[in-house]
Amino acid sequence: MAGRRKIWTANWAYKEGLIIGVGLFITGISLEYFTMGRGVKSLMEFPFNIYFLVGLLILTLLLWFTARKIAITQWLGSVPAAVSSISLFLIMGLIMGLNMQTDQVQSGFLHFIGFTHISTSWPYMFSVLFLLLSLGITCLKNIFPLNKSKLGFTVSHLGLFVVLISANFGGSQLVRLEMELQENRITTYATNKSDNQVYNLPFAVKLNDFILDEYNPKLTIVNNISGEMIHGNGKNIITIDSSIKFKILKYKIEILNYIESAVKAGDKYYFNNEPGACPAAHVNVTFEDGHQIQAWLSCGSYNRQFESLKLDSQNSLVMLFPEPKLFVSEIQLFNKKGDITNAKLEVNKPFDYDQFKIYQLSYDSNLGKWSDTSVIELIYDPWLPYVYIGIFLMIIGAIYMLFTGAVKKK
Amino acid sequence: MEWISFPNYAIVTITIWVVSLFLKGIFPNNKAVLKTADIIIIGGIILLGYYIIQLWVLLERPPMRTLGETRLWYSLFLSAIGFTFFLRWRYYWFLVLSILFASMFLLMNIISPENFNKTLMPALLSPWFVPHVIVYIFAYSTLGASSLVALKLLIPLKKSESTIEFEYLADNLVYIGFAFLTMGLLFGALWAKEAWGHYWTWDPKETWAFLTWSVYLIYIHLRSKNVFSKRTTYWVLLLAFIVLLVCWFGVNYLPSAANSIHTYSS
Numbered sequence: 051m052a053g054r055r056k057i058w059t060a061n062w063a064y065k066e067g068l069i070i071g072v073g074l075f076i077t078g079i080s081l082e083y084f085t086m087g088r089g090v091k092s093l094m095e096f097p098f099n100i101y102f103l104v105g106l107l108i109l110t111l112l113l114w115f116t117a118r119k120i121a122i123t124q125w126l127g128s129v130p131a132a133v134s135s136i137s138l139f140l141i142m143g144l145i146m147g148l149n150m151q152t153d154q155v156q157s158g159f160l161h162f163i164g165f166t167h168i169s170t171s172w173p174y175m176f177s178v179l180f181l182l183l184s185l186g187i188t189c190l191k192n193i194f195p196l197n198k199s200k201l202g203f204t205v206s207h208l209g210l211f212v213v214l215i216s217a218n219f220g221g222s223q224l225v226r227l228e229m230e231l232q233e234n235r236i237t238t239y240a241t242n243k244s245d246n247q248v249y250n251l252p253f254a255v256k257l258n259d260f261i262l263d264e265y266n267p268k269l270t271i272v273n274n275i276s277g278e279m280i281h282g283n284g285k286n287i288i289t290i291d292s293s294i295k296f297k298i299l300k301y302k303i304e305i306l307n308y309i310e311s312a313v314k315a316g317d318k319y320y321f322n323n324e325p326g327a328c329p330a331a332h333v334n335v336t337f338e339d340g341h342q343i344q345a346w347l348s349c350g351s352y353n354r355q356f357e358s359l360k361l362d363s364q365n366s367l368v369m370l371f372p373e374p375k376l377f378v379s380e381i382q383l384f385n386k387k388g389d390i391t392n393a394k395l396e397v398n399k400p401f402d403y404d405q406f407k408i409y410q411l412s413y414d415s416n417l418g419k420w421s422d423t424s425v426i427e428l429i430y431d432p433w434l435p436y437v438y439i440g441i442f443l444m445i446i447g448a449i450y451m452l453f454t455g456a457v458k459k460k
Numbered sequence: 461m462e463w464i465s466f467p468n469y470a471i472v473t474i475t476i477w478v479v480s481l482f483l484k485g486i487f488p489n490n491k492a493v494l495k496t497a498d499i500i501i502i503g504g505i506i507l508l509g510y511y512i513i514q515l516w517v518l519l520e521r522p523p524m525r526t527l528g529e530t531r532l533w534y535s536l537f538l539s540a541i542g543f544t545f546f547l548r549w550r551y552y553w554f555l556v557l558s559i560l561f562a563s564m565f566l567l568m569n570i571i572s573p574e575n576f577n578k579t580l581m582p583a584l585l586s587p588w589f590v591p592h593v594i595v596y597i598f599a600y601s602t603l604g605a606s607s608l609v610a611l612k613l614l615i616p617l618k619k620s621e622s623t624i625e626f627e628y629l630a631d632n633l634v635y636i637g638f639a640f641l642t643m644g645l646l647f648g649a650l651w652a653k654e655a656w657g658h659y660w661t662w663d664p665k666e667t668w669a670f671l672t673w674s675v676y677l678i679y680i681h682l683r684s685k686n687v688f689s690k691r692t693t694y695w696v697l698l699l700a701f702i703v704l705l706v707c708w709f710g711v712n713y714l715p716s717a718a719n720s721i722h723t724y725s726s
C-alpha cells in the first residue's frame with residue numbers, strides 16, 4: 051500500500067494526491083495574490099470559456115487515448131485521485147461555507163487570496179480542473195470499453211461531468227436583466243444588474259395588470275415602552291380567520307368582525323375598495339378581572355392610519371401587515387415581426403420567450419397590493435439544456451443506485 | 461380555532477415506544493410479548509403520522525416550513541426506517557437507537573414549541589416543495605441511521621465479533637441515503653431555476669448541502685478500495701453526519717449566512 055511504495059513510482063495513490071492537491075491550492079492562492087484578487091472572471095468570459103473547455107476536453111481525450119498507460123493517467127482514473135480531487139473541491143466549498151462571499155471588490159488579505167469570491171478565483175479554477183480531469187478519465191475508462199456491470203455509476207459520473215462542465219464553463223454566459231414595468235405602459239429596455247448597463251430589447255413588454263393576493267393579517271401584542279413584539283416564539287401571533295376566539299398572554303380576544311378591505315368613517319370601518327383601503331378587525335377583549343372592551347384595529351396602508359389598541363399600561367394589541375401569498379403580472383409581449391403574446395408571470399412560474407426565461411421578481415412594496423409597478427427579470431442561459439441533461443443522467447444514476455444498493459465487501 | 465395538542469401526541473408516542481422497547485429488552489424470549497411490542501411500536505409510528513396529517517390539514521399547507529416541522533418528519537422516517545431494518549436484519553440495538561433519536565427530536569419540539577404558522581411565502585408555493593423536502597428528510601434519516609452503525613463499528617462490544625454484516629449495513633444505508641440526497645439536491649436545483657432564476661448560486665444553504673453531499677461521496681469512494689484503515693473510514697462517516705447537522709441546523713448561525721435566501725424561518 052501507499053506506505054511501502056516509493057513515491058511517484060507506478061500506481062500513484064494518496065501521497066501523490068495530497069502533494070498535487072496542496073500544490074494546486076498554493077499555486078492558485080499565489081496566482082490570486084499576484085493578480086490582487088482579481089480572480090478568473092474576465093478570463094472565463096465568452097469566447098475564452100469555450101477555448102478553455104475545448105482545451106480541457108482535448109487534454110482528457112489525449113491522456114486516455116494516447117497515454118493510457120502512463121502513471122498519471124492511471125492515477126487520474128483511480129479512487130485515490132477521486133478522493134483527493136473531491137477533497138480539494140470540498141475545501142473550496144468549506145471556505146465558501148464559512149466566509150461570506152460577495153461580488154464587490156474588497157481590500158484585505160482574504161480578498162487577495164480569493165477567499166471572498168471563491169467561485170471565480172484561481173484556487174477554485176484549479177480544483178475544478180483537477181476534479182474534471184479525474185472524473186473525465188474515470189468516465190472514459192468505463193465507457194471505452196463500456197462496462198455493463200457498472201452502467202449505473204457510469205451514468206452518475208457522466209451526468210456529474212456534464213453538470214460540472216456546463217455550470218463552471220457556461221456560468222459566465224448567464225445574463226440577468228431587470229425590467230421595471232408600469233401598468234398600461236410599454237417598456238423596451240432592461241438593466242443588467244451586474245454592471246448597471248441598459249439594454250434595448252428586441253421586443254417590448256406591456257404590463258396589463260399587477261395582482262397581489264395576501265394572507266389574512268395576524269394579531270399580536272407589543273410592549274408599549276420598548277415597542278417590541280411579545281411573540282413568544284410565534285405562540286402569540288395569531289392569524290385572523292373569520293370570527294374566532296383565542297387567548298394571547300392573559301387577554302381573551304374575540305374577532306367580532308373582519309373586513310379585508312376597509313376605510314374608516316367616523317369611528318368605524320366600512321368595506322371599501324379604493325386605493326389604500328386596508329384590512330380592519332373589530333375585536334372584543336376580555337381581561338382577567340372580567341371587564342371587556344371593544345375596538346377597531348387596522349394595520350393601515352401607505353395612505354391610511356395604523357390603529358392599535360392599548361390594553362393596559364404595559365401592552366397593546368396590534369395588527370401586522372398581511373404577508374403576500376401570490377403575485378402575478380399579466381403582460382403582453384410584442385416582437386419586431388408584430389406578433390403579440392399574452393403571458394402571466396408568477397413566482398415559481400417563469401415564462402419562456404425569445405431565448406429568455408422571464409420571471410416575476412418584485413413590486414412596489416410600499417404600495418403593496420395597490421402597486422402598479424412590477425419588476426420582472428429576464429434570464430438568458432444558453433447552457434441550461436446541458437445542465438438539465440446532466441441532472442437527468444444523475445437522477446437516473448441515483449435511482450439505479452437505490453435499486454442495486456451496496457455490494458458486500460470482504 | 462384550537463391547536464391540536466402536540467405535547468399530548470408526542471408524549472403518548474414516546475411513552476409507548478419506550479415501554480415497548482423495555483418489554484422487548486426484558487422478555488427477549490417471549491414471542492407474544494415481542495409481537496405485542498412490535499405492534500405498539502407501529503402504533504406509535506402511525507400516531508405520529510396521523511398527527512402530521514392533521515397538522516397538514518389544519519395549516520392548509522405542507523408542514524415542512526420550519527425546523528420544528530422538519531423534525532416531525534425526521535422522527536417519523538427515522539422510527540419507520542429503524543423498525544423496517546429491525547424486521548429485516550433483527551438488530552435490536554439499531555431499533556433502540558433509532559427510536560431513541562426519534563423520541564429526542566419529538567422532545568425537542570415539546571421543549572421549544574414553534575409557531576404553527578399558516579403563511580407560506582410565494583417562493584415556497586411550488587410543486588417541487590413537497591418532493592424536495594420529503595426526499596431530503598428521508599435521506600437525512602437514512603444517513604442518520606448509517607452513522608449509528610458507524611458508531612457501533614467504532615465501539616465494538618465483543619472483540620471477536622465479525623463486522624462484515626455491519627459494514628454491509630452501513631454501506632447499504634449510505635447508498636440509499638446518498639441516492640436520496642442526490643435527488644434532493646437536484647430537485648432543489650431544478651426548483652431554484654424556476655423560483656429564483658438560477659439553479660446554483662453558492663448560497664450558504666446550498667454550499668453546506670454540497671459539502672454534506674461531498675463528504676458522503678468521499679466515504680463511498682473510500683469504501684470502494686480499502687486503502688485507509690476501516691476506523692478512518694467510519695470516522696469519515698461520522699464526520700459526514702456532523703456536516704449534515706450543520707447544514708440542517710447550523711447554517712443560520714454562520715456568519716456566511718447573513719444574506720442567505722433560504723434559511724428556515726421560525
Ligand code: HEM
Nearest residue numbers: 127128129131132135136181184185188203206207210684
Ligand atoms: C454523482 C457522483 C458520484 C457517484 C454517485 C459516484 C459513485 C461511485 C460508485 C458507486 C463507484 C463504485 C464503487 C465500487 O465499485 O465499489 C464509484 C467509483 C469511482 N468513482 Fe465515483 N461517484 C461519483 C462522483 C465521482 C467523482 C466526482 C469522481 C472523480 C473526481 C469519481 C471517481 C471515481 C473513480 C475513479 C471510481 C473507481 C472507478 C473504477 O474503479 O472503475 N466519482 N463511484
